[in-house]
Amino acid sequence: MKIAAPSWFLKGKVCPCCGQGNPEFISCPNCEHVALVCLESGTIFPEPKNMSFTMQPANLCMECSAVSFVSFSSATDKQLEKSGYLGAYE
Numbered sequence: 001m002k003i004a005a006p007s008w009f010l011k012g013k014v015c016p017c018c019g020q021g022n023p024e025f026i027s028c029p030n031c032e033h034v035a036l037v038c039l040e041s042g043t044i045f046p047e048p049k050n051m052s053f054t055m056q057p058a059n060l061c062m063e064c065s066a067v068s069f070v071s072f073s074s075a076t077d078k079q080l081e082k083s084g085y086l087g088a089y090e
Helices: 077-082
Strands: 024-027 034-037
Touching (some): 024 077
């Protein structure tokens, strides 16, 4: 049996692009920048506190410009708390 790390989703807000589900928190493997991704449309929200600003998955991390959002992985609870999202995820 393989145990995977949990995925964390934005609490209480549905995706403004598709109107379905809560976007998932993701993080850059290089600098740990936290962003959101809509699992339905693939839209990236590079600033989770400003969901009116979106980017495409092929764009590079807006913090380090070293990794595309496609290579981001699920953010950990520790990364979310460090980034100021304590209580904003479920």
